[in-house]
Amino acid sequence: MDNAIxxxxxxxxxxxxxxxxxxxxxxxxxxxxxxxxxxxVLFGExxxxxxGDPRWLNRDRFILxxxxxxxxxxxxxxxxxxxxxxEDLKNFRQLHSRTPGHPEFxxxxxxxxTTGPLGQGIANGxxxxxxxxxxxxxxxxxxxxxFDHHVVVLAGxxxxxxxxxxxxxxxxxxxxxxxxxxxxxxxDVTLDAMAAVTQSADTRARFxxxxxxxxxxDGHDLDAIRQAVENAxxxxxxxxxxxxxxxxxxxxxxxxxxxxxxxxxGGAKFAxxxxxxxxxxxxxxxxxxxxxxxxxxxxxxxxxxAHREWSDTxxxxxxxxxxxxxxxxAALKNAAPGDLLxxxxxxxxxxxxxxxxxxxxxxxxVAEAMPLLITGSADxxxxxxxxxxxxxxxxxxxxxxxxxxxGIREHAMGAICNGLAYDGxxxxxxxxxxxxxxxxxxxxRLAALANLPVAYIFTHDSVGVGEDGPTHQPVETVSGLxxxxxxxxxxxxxxxxxxxxxxxxxxxxxxxxxxxxxxxxVATQNQIPVRERREGVFRGAYVAVRESGPLxxxxxxxGSELDHAIQAxxxxxxGARVVSMxxxxxxxxxxxDYRDSVLPAACRRRVAIEAGVGAPWHRxxxxxxxxxxxxxxxxxxPGGTVMKELGMTPQAVVEAARSA
Numbered sequence: 001m002d003n004a005i006x007x008x009x010x011x012x013x014x015x016x017x018x019x020x021x022x023x024x025x026x027x028x029x030x031x032x033x034x035x036x037x038x039x040x041v042l043f044g045e046x047x048x049x050x051x052g053d054p055r056w057l058n059r060d061r062f063i064l065x066x067x068x069x070x071x072x073x074x075x076x077x078x079x080x081x082x083x084x085x086x087e088d089l090k091n092f093r094q095l096h097s098r099t100p101g102h103p104e105f106x107x108x109x110x111x112x113x114t115t116g117p118l119g120q121g122i123a124n125g126x127x128x129x130x131x132x133x134x135x136x137x138x139x140x141x142x143x144x145x146x147f148d149h150h151v152v153v154l155a156g157x158x159x160x161x162x163x164x165x166x167x168x169x170x171x172x173x174x175x176x177x178x179x180x181x182x183x184x185x186x187x188d189v190t191l192d193a194m195a196a197v198t199q200s201a202d203t204r205a206r207f208x209x210x211x212x213x214x215x216x217x218d219g220h221d222l223d224a225i226r227q228a229v230e231n232a233x234x235x236x237x238x239x240x241x242x243x244x245x246x247x248x249x250x251x252x253x254x255x256x257x258x259x260x261x262x263x264x265x266g267g268a269k270f271a272x273x274x275x276x277x278x279x280x281x282x283x284x285x286x287x288x289x290x291x292x293x294x295x296x297x298x299x300x301x302x303x304x305x306a307h308r309e310w311s312d313t314x315x316x317x318x319x320x321x322x323x324x325x326x327x328x329x330a331a332l333k334n335a336a337p338g339d340l341l342x343x344x345x346x347x348x349x350x351x352x353x354x355x356x357x358x359x360x361x362x363x364x365x366v367a368e369a370m371p372l373l374i375t376g377s378a379d380x381x382x383x384x385x386x387x388x389x390x391x392x393x394x395x396x397x398x399x400x401x402x403x404x405x406x407g408i409r410e411h412a413m414g415a416i417c418n419g420l421a422y423d424g425x426x427x428x429x430x431x432x433x434x435x436x437x438x439x440x441x442x443x444x445r446l447a448a449l450a451n452l453p454v455a456y457i458f459t460h461d462s463v464g465v466g467e468d469g470p471t472h473q474p475v476e477t478v479s480g481l482x483x484x485x486x487x488x489x490x491x492x493x494x495x496x497x498x499x500x501x502x503x504x505x506x507x508x509x510x511x512x513x514x515x516x517x518x519x520x521x522v523a524t525q526n527q528i529p530v531r532e533r534r535e536g537v538f539r540g541a542y543v544a545v546r547e548s549g550p551l552x553x554x555x556x557x558x559g560s561e562l563d564h565a566i567q568a569x570x571x572x573x574x575g576a577r578v579v580s581m582x583x584x585x586x587x588x589x590x591x592x593d594y595r596d597s598v599l600p601a602a603c604r605r606r607v608a609i610e611a612g613v614g615a616p617w618h619r620x621x622x623x624x625x626x627x628x629x630x631x632x633x634x635x636x637x638p639g640g641t642v643m644k645e646l647g648m649t650p651q652a653v654v655e656a657a658r659s660a
Contacts, residue, residue: 011280012288028069040222071092126412130419143316184203367388431456466642475632527545554578
């Protein structure tokens with residue numbers, strides 16, 4: 001497109017943002033107006049897209065990290081021909097619209113990530129870029145190149161300030177992700193004030209030190225933007241690219257442009273004057289000229305032709321590479337093998353080790369059955385035990401590796417796992433100690449919101465950690481994770497439950513799973529067959545020990561405390577039932593009949609035991625029941641000593657049952 005039509009498109013995109021935000025008196029005008037020329041070049045020329053196939057495997061991935069500027073993305077998706085109408089733009093931020101206040105993955109065609117919490121989109125972009133490198137290494141052949149796309153992220157000062165972005169940027173530089181392009185909308189303004197109030201760092205120098213190529217341009221100069229992105233795409237030198245674009249926030253609304261007041265909707269009240277200043281028809285809202293429509297339609301036709309050419313290559317590749325084609329097809333269906341449980345070998349009946357150790361054996365069996373499963377750890381592979389043996393290490397020299405070393409970057413690990421899951425080609429897992437789960441909690445929350453099938457492996461699950469003391473004993477963490485909607489939290493009680501837990505996590509495609517594993521050893525429970533224990537995890541809870549006489553009391557437990565409940569039942573006698581409840585969320589999704597078969601309403605004498613804050617258990621014990629939990633921080637002492645000191649013993653269960 002020539003610059004005149006791109007400039008016109010930029011102003012019309014500004015008008016769409018002004019009108020949408022003015023109509024609902026809510027939103028963020030600053031970025032959509034200030035970065036309009038960036039949008040014109042990317043969506044008008046440089047991004048490889050096909051609106052008719054929004055999830056085209058070789059599309060360029062565009063992520064708006066500064067998700068508050070969502071009308072930027074909606075306006076350009078509309079102009080580029082995605083399934084987003086003018087009526088959708090008019091319904092900005094309204095109930096059930098496809099233009100929510102922040103972009104949401106799965107709600108709007110062309111939205112690659114749920115963004116809004118600042119910095120997340122940058123880290124998601126790193127995950128996408130890793131996925132692209134892995135896909136090229138895995139599936140490209142000398143005869144057929146399927147994957148050579150780029151990941152383009154637009155972020156502002158707020159995103160760049162966030163710690164998660166710094167963690168992810170460091171890893172991107174270390175891994176040499178030259179397929180990643182970060183547009184930094186550098187307008188010297190944050191929400192509260194001018195940026196100088198809170199920042200004085202040289203951002204370009206910082207990114208250069210992290211291994212990035214950087215350049216600064218005028219973010220309103222179409223030629224400069226075009227040249228910068230073309231250079232970035234052409235330069236595969238093993239360095240990600242930062243394009244710092246000096247822009248004027250709120251450009252087009254003279255009353256607020258260049259000030260912190262332009263960040264939000266404050267400038268919308270000057271809408272009519274702004275339209276006139278932008279050369280838009282007076283009194284006409286949501287205006288797109290026939291000339292801009294025609295130019296984008298012509299560009300759309302060229303994009304469709306490129307898509308057809310790639311599709312021909314894809315068909316040839318499938319014929320030439322049937323094994324790889326089957327793997328890719330399985331990945332795109334996002335499904336675990338139907339016989340996954342059967343592919344995990346049974347454990348010896350006398351196996352007695354930590355569930356983290358059992359997890360190490362299980363993940364390797366799962367990895368053999370699922371070739372596109374990858375794993376990572378925040379500098380703790382030796383402790384979290386989730387290393388895929390023979391899988392190789394992912395590095396800038398080898399993107400076929402299945403083990404990703406994140407370093408001490410838990411938050412970035414979570415957000416990068418999300419980026420991998422958004423891309424949908426590889427099944428990501430990431431590991432750290434349970435007590436550090438809050439370092440990546442915002443990323444877990446977004447995975448749950450966006451229905452991403454990420455599996456988190458959290459080991460060292462309780463005060464059983466022992467000598468490291470209360471700083472490393474996560475008494476509140478497991479219960480805290482359980483309150484996140486759409487997150488399955490599974491705390492298995494023996495190695496066969498670990499097998500069920502991993503299989504359940506892989507089987508789940510509509511949300512994340514947290515696997516909570518011990519450092520302390522646990523016994524293998526052989527009271528019922530292996531298959532029943534594994535399938536019991538899928539249902540969330542099951543009867544681990546059935547009463548041999550009239551039912552008098554139900555003992556409930558998860559994790560290492562399951563053994564306490566089983567020992568207690570043996571002492572209580574024939575009327576005691578033990579229910580293993582590794583996953584409350586899965587149990588709650590079962591039918592009323594199944595839940596009543598496990599926890600009959602007629603039996604009100606109930607005791608639950610778990611080495612952590614006990615609040616979630618009260619809905620299962622009822623007003624007449626008892627919960628044995630830990631309502632304080634831990635103690636530095638050997639793990640067994642701490643457990644006994646804090647009441648996590650079979651005898652405590654017996655006493656609670658007799659007094660219930």
